[in-house]
Amino acid sequence: MIWAGMQLTEKECRAAAVSSVSLAQATQVAGLQQNGRRWVCQRCGERQLRALPAGGQYCPSCVGLDRITSETTLVRFAAPPIAWRGQMSWQGELTPAQQAAQRGVLASVAAGRDHLLHAVTGAGKTEMLFAVVAAVLRQGRRVAWATPRVDVVRELAPRLASAFQGTPLVARYGGAPWPSVDAQLVVLTTHQLLRYHQAFGLIIVDEVDAFPYPQTPMLAYGVRQAASGPVVFLTATPGEALQRAARRGQIGVSRLLTRFHGAPLPVPRPLIRRGRRWPHRLDKVIVRRLTLLKNADSKLLLFVPQIDWLKPLVRQLVALGWQAAGVHASDPEREAKVLAFRQGQLDCLVTTTILERGVTIPHCAVLVLGADSPLFSAAGLIQMAGRAGRSADFPADPVYFVARHWTADQLRAIATIRRTNRGRA
């Protein structure tokens, strides 16, 4: 059944044209239910509901997914086991370090225990999990690969489709069409997990510390709600809560602190400048380094804290001879520009934090301008630095943090990268 494991409102069932046969087999629950004295949203776990002037209340947290009010009924479809007719068609080889990490994850998943896979940027963590996914699919259970970032969903879906040929797969994100197959492998944003209930024998949460997952409690609730088995958390920069759980042994952990090519992570070089005329004029020191990079035929990712910095910087870079473009979250040409950068029509992308994760460009230097901005967290800075040196041919691309002053986050990012290079988590 196409809807296996999903929970939809009645309105969504009509919009998705769910057949009456499927509806007859589903269970129906009230969208808001009383738990003790408080009302709780049954989809996202929110307890702070809002009153409506005409009576009743609604859940403000998951309102973007079709509102749940006092009158809403949630329709939950069961997720029966399903035989896996596909195969793992991925034929690559894992390094011994990757194999060791993979064994850790396999052991936890077999024991039904949650697991943290802490792998540095560019470690090859996606491929490491293929065997784990295959093991769960073989048991006739469904697998979700969830991530807070829609870009990551778009990048992963085709990779997983070719790694697991013959496996019914759907990608779910805001604005995607309703599924048309009974999927065993679902690649989706963490928001879309709220539309599933007790559906997956394994959920992988990729980039678990990426915005907005840590800031939005309902997403973690959604993961719990959608899982009927263990959860594997994947990140290069685990947050304090996950680290603590791992230290206390509440969840399994494997760490992979070297890149697949074995070279250390590029350590960011700090440049403290006065930056009075940023972004309209770059300092000579920076221009000189940019020229060196250009002469070395390197590509460049330039991260900035504000959208209005993009235009003046692109203008200066073009004047310096770069094929540059600026890209931000609500840029209508976002996907096209990133693709042009991947394919080499552009050699420089000026961007906000949206490209801090999931982008792999060979021979790419990283420059963070205004690294002192409060918007740049230590984890974010580590991720940005992690865009450099990803290919085996150019493992030592430079990373610069250009700032007006030091911040604790810059210090922590550099210290963490150094510590990782010494082999400590």
Place this chain on the structure above:
Amino acid sequence: MRCLLCAQPLMDDLSLAELLGGHQARLPQLCRRCQATFSRIDQTTCCPGCGRALPAPVLCTDCVRWEAREAPLLHHRALFIYDEVMKAFIQSYKGNGDYRLHSAFADLLAGQFSKNAVLVPLTSEPSHLRARGFDPVLGLFGRLRLARWLTKGDTDLPQAQKDRRGRLQTAQSFSATLPRGHARIRHVILLDDLYTTGRTLYHARNALRDAGYQGQITSFSLIR
């Protein structure tokens, strides 16, 4: 306090005058960055008939047609252009039904009207009110003193689901009950959330006229 749209903490410095009183300190509900994404209509060059954003203040083609059919014109005014950002806002507020957003523009709307005018909101029809749980117009203008002279009967389809032609052919569904002493009221401003073709507002005006109101009637909406 957090921004209603991006949930970032609101950081706004009050001026000394606001702190000391004199001016009423009204905290905006949206952060500066979100506020800046909406496009304001330039009131000095908009269409004199419907308040549409134009390069120069001449009657737009729509208003020329309205003048032929329903003169005199409403002299409608609006604050914002109905662009993609505003469409997304209306989708969240009216479409998804996120009632929290009703106060997003309250601080702006509070300063728009003269004290002598009576503000008459265009209320939603009973079936929509039931489905949505709130009245979008009353929500937006709820901080003002409103006179609910107009009631709306149920129609076959909401305006939002019709094309332009269907909108213009919509039949009258408003009825007005005037209070005693309405003859002393010189000016009525009709309030709506959105002016698209103008059909709804002209129906509302006609309903007031049919009920016997004689004074001046103009109209205002958040968006044009």
